[in-house]
Amino acid sequence: MGTAGHALSGAARSGALLRAAPALTSVLFLGPIGAGLAGTALPAFGWLPAIGGEALSLAPWRALLDAPGFAASLRVTLTTGFAATLLSLGLVVLFCAACHDRALFRRAQAVLAPMLATPHAALAIGFAFLAAPSGMLARLLSPWATGWTRPPDLATVNDAAGISLVAGLLLKEVPYLLLVTLAALNQVRAPALMRAARTLGYGPVTGWLKAVFPVVYPQIRLPVYAVLAFSLSVVDVAIVLGPGTPPPLAVLAVRWFLDRDLALWFPASAAALLLAAIVAASIAAWHVGERLAARLGRRWIASGRRGGGGGAAASLAAGAISLVVALSLASLAVLALWSFAGPWRFPDAMPRAFTTTTWDAHAGALAAPFRATVAIGALSTLAALALALLCLEAEARFGLTPGARALWLLYTPLLLPQVAFLFGLQVMLVRGGLDGTLAAVIWAHLMFVLPYVFLTLADPWRAMDPRLARNAAALGAGPWRTFLAVKLPVMLRPILVAAAVGFAVSAGQYLPTLFAGAGRVATLTTEAVTLSGGSDRRVVGAYALVQALLPLAVYAAAIAAPPIIWRNRRGLAVA
């Protein structure tokens, strides 16, 4: 924070520091990742003198391999990670191929963006309320359709195979990949490609898959890798929906990191490092898969088959996407329902009575995590915005062209498992006496907020009409005045959207808050996940609902603000 503020005022004086902005940003957000990774890698090989690990050894790895259920844990990590990624990508591609010429498709963006703002944990908790044997779905169907007067003895959540975990992940990953794909479609002149394909007699679905998908995929490759990495290493959703005995590897590592037996830090570090290796190997394997698919795809394209009208595919895809949207909305609705419920036993489809008792009893307890979430979200977003704007301005002013490497750097925090570097980061923070402070948590959040803010802002910023800045210069404005008086106002809308995205990312962070906050900084997310283990559904519902609504409200404000602020500037009116 302080550093960013200094950068701003220092640069305002000379502009010389502006040139350093990209470097400063990389240090600020990649430095802790590197240090954290090293701080996890050393204990993985037995080195952590503070707790008696004074010789390098492979003992932590032996302990990890000997841990009960290690093989099953590894298996469920891989199967759920790949299943969630393949399914969400498959659904998105099918939907785009089959529905790109429908009205539904154009509306998708407006529906999906708010869904993306909802934190994973809240959706997962709501989904569990829906899908559990005693959940809303079973209640709606019982006893008239199912004959159940008691919940069935079926593992519909926390199942050992991780099916409910995959379903919970899809609720977030499908909207994310779809939005990314929609953005990519705007850059590849998809309509022209489709016209050409249709002219050549290709059906809509086959035409899209053969002409548009091959040029879109390279644009969404990094987001797909991010989804794969996230699915393999997620902790909060896995705690709520995943299997418990044994849990996925990431949850196992966190469980050991939090154990009172500090000797478990060694195998926990090994597990975290192994997870990082698994993610790297999985991305590499995915890349090989891409090559294979491309080879097969080329043969298929060359075969010249035109395909049919794709009516069935369109219905299937539209149905699947609608199901994802409906399940997400229902997950939020059921949270609200529980938070206002009186006594509500199975198989009643509705509570016996509605009451505000839960809210009255917990309003006070909700206030502190609410304030913390707002403060951390606002400050980490502001810092990220400042850094992103300075980097983009430096880019424009000094003609820097960020290459593919810069993009990979930006994605680093999204591709590395959080658990692989947060422990090392915590050790570092403890040494510096910074753990448990708000500043440490904001810094930890910044690592994840910054990439999203930058990626959201970069395209509109780079697409800004260069004549605006030239005109301002011709009228005698200096570069900073142009930046402040012309560029920022013109870019208000994308800036606010980027801020809303950043805030949502911060509000959803579980593990970074837990580790950097040393358990003392409680946000709505950490509280909701802690409670989700067992508390009264009415209380969990209230916490998760507030957790979900806060970023949504920020997003709504970001959309609503520009037309109000610019109501007397016709040229800036939102189209």
Next chain:
Amino acid sequence: MLDRRFLLLATLAAPAAARAQPERHPLLSAPWPEVVAAARGQTVFWNAWGGDDRTNGFIAWANDRVSERFGVRIRHVRLRDTAEAVARVVAEKAAGRIDGGSVDLVWINGPNFLAMKDAGLLFGPFVGRLPNARYIDTEGKPATVTDFTVPVEGLAAPWRMAQIVYVYDSATVKDPPRSIPAMLAWARANPGRLTHPTVRNFLGATFLKQALYELAPDPEVLATAATDTTFRPATAPLWDWYEAIRPHLWRRGQQFPENGPAQRALMNDGEIDLMISFNPSEASTAIANGQLPPSVRTYVLERGTIGNASFVAIPFNAAHKAGAMVVADFLLSPEAQAHGQDPRVMGTFTVLALHRLPPEERARFERLPRGVATLTDAELGRPLPEPHPSWMTRIVAEWERRVTP
């Protein structure tokens, strides 16, 4: 694993114990009004398991009281597991932070308490300094001074009693099983209607310890630390029993609720008919709050059930020791104890000796309603003592080994 743990903690502790012994913290000899004065303005970070919202509500109430009365604020750090707080203190010690620590007060007992005590991580003895400590029922409730066979030695202040009861739905269960062997027969006859929290959770471990009490050939061995030679013969009948009952548990014993409240939700939804509880009035409290149907009742086993006390302890490096002492004393006050025992609040039994209280304080307890599903003290019987913490640690590890595929 176990031996390494104690070795590790012992090596950590040895130099500290040698260093800390001669100088006593000034707060341990200061007159009480000075402690109260030093506490004013402090914020006490009370690390306490956050999974039970009745307890969370009680902690919030305590915060209101101590802030208005002593100018001390309580920040409830909600833990998923108490071990998280222990790990944090150990980590801080390893990092050389001998004061300004992040944990001021921790709700603790059993293996967590033993680990902290053995490693010299606790501040005190401070209990004797608390004015309300004179009302603690040390004779009638020996668990207030001996935690899981480990002498507390004034390093932790008790704040509520716990005893195992079993909760059943009288609408569906007419004759609940009153012994551990009978429970196996009942589960066979009612498959899927019984479960226990995961054994990583203290209540789940307690489910097995209670069975162990009845099944161990010689329960006397449980009073001393488990060793490789005592553990296997003492627990062999337990594992035979568990392997026999497990396929008849909820979800065929493949899945377990995360903790007590999660198990209670299963009971409320009718997924199970019988469950263990560590709070004799949990059923009454839950009925009053709409968390269990009005038809649930409680009972104890014929040969008695395990009981213990919950404590609060202050880590050696706590930043706000005076505030923590004031909070610990407030928790022992008849006002807080009676509030906690109210079935509409937590319903947990007091650690105080009611006959030693002044009449007007005793009246607070006599006014309390007894819930419909709460047993009388006579029905509850004298609680069985907890086994040494090492039994719990080993049982958890052994269970983990047996249930993971």
